[in-house]
Amino acid sequence: MSASIIAIDAMGGDFGPRCIVPASLDCLEEIPSLHLVLVGQASLIEELIAQRPGVDRARLHVQHASEVIAMDDAPAQVLRRKTDSSMRVALDMVQQGRANACVSAGNTGALMALSRFVLKTLPGIDRPAIVSAIPTNNGFCHLLDLGANVDCSPEQLYQFAVMGSVAAEVLGTPAPRVALLNVGTEMIKGNQQVKLAAQLLQEAGSVNYTGFIEGDGLYRGEADVVVCDGFVGNIVLKSSEGLAKMIALRIEAIFKRHWAGRLVGLVALPLLARVKNELAPAQYNGASLLGLQGIVVKSHGSAGRAGFKSAIRRALKEIEEDLPQRLSGKLEDLLL
Template identity: 50%
Template sequence: MNQSFSQTQKENKSIANNKTLAIDCMGGDFGPSVIIPAALKALANHSDLHLFLVGKEEEISPLIKKHPGFHERIHLQDTREVIAMDEKPSRAIRSKADSSLRKAIELVKDGQAQACVSAGNTGALMALATLLLGTLSGVERPAIVAELPNRQGTETHMLDLGANIEATSEQLATFGVMGSVLAEAISEQVTKPKVALLNIGEEAIKGRDSIKLAAGLLQQQADLNYCGYIEANQIFNGDVDVIVCDGFTGNNVLKASEGITRFLYDRLKAEFDSSWKNKLAALMVKPVLNAFKKRINPDQYNGASLLGLREIVIKSHGSADEKATLAAINKAIIEIERQVPQKIQNKISDLLNAQETSE
């Protein structure tokens, strides 16, 4: 049975004047125990925020009953099924019509919510979001984009991070346009985002044919700040704002980056713990270490956008803790405020015209 803590006609009408998210509370490694506290924090931080909390009522209700001050902005959507993290997307689509992940997306499709946030099965999320919401006109396939820290103290947007194992030149060019729009929309400092293609060299003759053709298409975009190729060892320099690649490459770069981050911090900590002299030194540099950890901590960048869909869908990391989950929710709020899908759609037509001219 579907329940809500605010069911009156007056309260339901008020949702239209606020930001409304549908949150899959059963996704990820920790489910409601982590997602609900993060959702409550988001409500405390945003007075105009309403949330559809989607999942098993018996697991969600006890966590939110302790916070009666938010009940008028919480709408509980009871579902009976959960898509497992290792479940095949095709099976999830066919056999789990009452899953929390699907229902969260359907709330967006039906116009009751403006965005969906889920830490669930990535393949199922992508497949269901594409099926139910559809892609923007001119977008063949959505792409997953996330932020990476860089030496400049800002963030670099990288896509695709796993939605498309292979990508055509047209798709890569579309990713570049979408990434540029996102970078400009959510940043107050960036006005003409620098876009680059990830390649095995900076020379024009290097790389796959699809990358070379994509470069040509991006060069034809007069209002796009395309800067050419970038190599993997330049990803974290901060020289560009958007890095474009296929999903196979991007996902490997992301996982390697997360791994090296953990390795460096663990090794540094182990060295400081290796002797009493080093432990004493660690006390002296503790503020520096804490600042370093905070700067490279992937949690603050949690929340990957599924760009190219008609609506906003944010993928939270499966192992996200409360802080990381809140970061994903905040990302959805920002994209609602900046109207990211609408801005992307406005730019895609220019790319299509350039492609027709080059044929």
């Protein structure tokens, strides 16, 4: 297997380099073909690397960047003023061919704006979309957009459907079922954008479009790709994460309430731990910015060490599958 080089924005996210650097070094140890460039405040990054004996420095490079993008920085200001931020430098490395992908847990708006500016979109794509895996009854589905575009035209929703379908197929789902998230499954329901997007998908026949899907159908696994605007998608994602945590806490509280519950809990604990692990956000962390001329993966800002490792692994998978090039080839046939 050939070497894959990933540029890591080491300064992003809620926990910054003290989480990102150890997670990156974990992946470096576990994946022999992986090469990493940690981008950010070099002295701090080197200090954290020094705490880890036996690091293979032949596969690890530190690239200094003098600026850090805060979570509340406006994207327009970042574009104009923070040209030496860790996020910008990591994206520049992808654009220059010095890295195959960029992973960041930083400001989502800034990452989207910088990615569009530095890497540009693929032909036929108006705006990139954020896509991630969502657990379902029979595995997972790809949900997009997750917050990059809060207002979308029917044409953009159609583009998201095509991109999501191609990406799902490239990543291992043959003839993926594509659905539009809606308030009902009947054709008369939904807003004008969703109705017109459905019409475009039906007329084009470019994807395996199965119609509208409701929120509960998403979790039943009735589609492999679910499309919506970023406003709806972000709410779905955050609500899902919150619900999963609430259920886990409720079950734990019930078992601890009295001695009988604690006894049952001892018996059920292995099964509950397995379910919790399967539904853990860390397992699905790592959202791709689809539609760019390069690979960019967004880690959840609150992701811990395990979660950030998942984001790196997603980037590595997309490198191995040459996702942008394969996406470009298929989009050329379907959209242009």
